[in-house]
Amino acid sequence: MITVRIGGNEFPLDDVLEDPGRYARHLERAKTVQGFAECECSTRRPRPKLVIRRHRDIFLLARWPEQAHHHAAGCPFNRQALAKSGASDNLDPFRMKDGHHDIRLDASLSVSAHTPAKTVQRLPKGQSTKPQRRSAGLLAFLEYAWEQAGLNVWPGTGSRGWNACWSQLTTELAECRINGKPADGLLHVMQRWDPSRRTEILAEFEAWQGRLTSTPAGNPRGIVIGEIESHGTTQFGGKFVLRQSTQRFFMAADLYARLQVSFGGALSGIGKAEQRCVAVLLVERSKSGYLTVVDAAAMLANRQFLPCDSSYEVAMADYLVGLQRAFRKPLRHIGRAAVHPDFVLTDVAPEAVIEVLGMTGNADYDARLAQKQAFYRANGVPVIEWRPQDQQITCVRLPRPSAA
Incomplete structure (x- = not known):
């Protein structure tokens, strides 16, 4: 569980994000006295700072500018960096x-x-x-x-x-x-x-x-x-x-x-x-x-509002959540990415890709899948595949978390 330090107190981060009004007094005091909160997602010191931003009648936490990379991979304040600035x-x-x-x-x-x-x-x-x-x-x-x-x-x-x-x-x-x-x-x-x-x-x-x-x-x-x-x-x-x-x-x-x-x-x-x-x-x-x-x-x-492309992906996301695994869902608006995995396990090193093969047998789908598999092989990316029509999700073999 990730916690957040607000003043001299620590609270579960997901509780503060879900019900900020409940912590309004703590957030307002920390904003006035200290000027920021601190995320406990990482063991590194100093802790990553969080902005305390007033919104109408309550206070919300926001990532500190230019510090997204200081947060752990599974932290909601970690961000995928945008492309480096340039003419294109x-x-x-x-x-x-x-x-x-x-x-x-x-x-x-x-x-x-x-x-x-x-x-x-x-x-x-x-x-x-x-x-x-x-x-x-x-x-x-x-x-x-x-x-x-x-x-x-x-x-x-x-x-x-x-x-x-x-x-x-x-x-x-x-x-x-x-x-x-x-x-x-x-x-x-x-x-x-x-x-x-x-x-x-x-x-x-x-x-x-x-x-x-x-x-x-x-x-x-x-x-x-x-x-x-x-x-x-x-x-x-x-x-x-x-x-x-x-x-x-x-x-x-x-x-x-x-x-x-x-x-x-x-x-x-x-x-x-x-x-x-x-x-x-x-x-x-x-x-x-x-x-x-x-x-x-x-x-x-x-139900946790993790994006999914199909009901099979919903099942996989729920399965990973139930196993308390850390992961992310790459989203397809980033056209420059060579491939778009269905999910990426972030609690293993190196990170492992999960592909939910829900449309095998479709010619276009199979062609795209072959390209992705070739890319993973060429770049040494660990891959876990689940074929929902042929395999129970509980039979999918996942690598153990690195911290386990």
């Missing part, structure tokens, strides 16, 4: 600028009253040969946010609910810019409902919605991240209901149909005790005041 990297949709995330999305964040509405923002075609910065879709953005918030990492012990996701996403993206605009006011991560903070939570969401009010110049849009509790058809299309709110998010019939095709695997996790469906919604307010979805993406996860 400046064209990436995800980059760091002045220590903060600078994100370029393939989406219009406002619609002019004088031009037809477009969901997707396309760069104008011209004769200039100057390279243009690439843009990313909503799913890539959701995966990037999840990874940079450390939510694709499991330390081996503890627990994680939605409040920890909210806490880590909120602090990680607090000062980022999306399409040149500050995320504050543009991006809203839904909070877990807490009756004791009813007034604050409702006021924050109402204030955020208020920024989407139409003006003579046009309609501003916003981005919402939350967990989908249910979805269904309406008289005019479809709707999403997020678990953290009773708010309905409506959409046109053609968009609802497209989302069911594109993200059917993620949506299939709704209502299942062992699965979660996380979504990012691009929304605007209708003339009637409803929140209307103009684009969206969804991601399947297990």
Whole structure:
């Protein structure tokens, strides 16, 4: 179990991330007196510092700038470094600028009253040969946010609910810019409902919605991240209901149909005790005041909100969590990676790859698998393979943790 030192006291890190309001007095005092908290994920000294950041009426922990590499591999404050800066990297949709995330999305964040509405923002075609910065879709953005918030990492012990996701996403993206605009006011991560903070939570969401009010110049849009509790058809299309709110998010019939095709695997996790469906919604307010979805993406996860690409991967993630193994889930928005393993065990040296072979027999899948296997062999990467159709998961042979 990873602990965090706040002032002169130590507390379980996952407890502080999941219920920061419970530790508000300790966090406020440490912020005033010491100026930071300390993570106990590593035996190295000095301990990695953590920022104590005030958010509305509570205090949240955030990683200390430029110290992500000081945290242990299984710590949620350890981060996969972004590519080193350079001319080519400046064209990436995800980059760091002045220590903060600078994100370029393939989406219009406002619609002019004088031009037809477009969901997707396309760069104008011209004769200039100057390279243009690439843009990313909503799913890539959701995966990037999840990874940079450390939510694709499991330390081996503890627990994680939605409040920890909210806490880590909120602090990680607090000062980022999306399409040149500050995320504050543009991006809203839904909070877990807490009756004791009813007034604050409702006021924050109402204030955020208020920024989407139409003006003579046009309609501003916003981005919402939350967990989908249910979805269904309406008289005019479809709707999403997020678990953290009773708010309905409506959409046109053609968009609802497209989302069911594109993200059917993620949506299939709704209502299942062992699965979660996380979504990012691009929304605007209708003339009637409803929140209307103009684009969206969804991601399947297990009950600890670890991203998964299939129900078989959910089973493997749950199995590793049950065995108290430390691991991470590489996410596919990083196109430069030679291969994208399903999981990576981080409690062994060297780290070992886990591949969940759930689609063997499909020609394209088998071809990609052969390429990955060749890469692992050529680079001496230890690999564990699980074929769900032929093998019980309990029969998968895992290397013992290095510390055991």
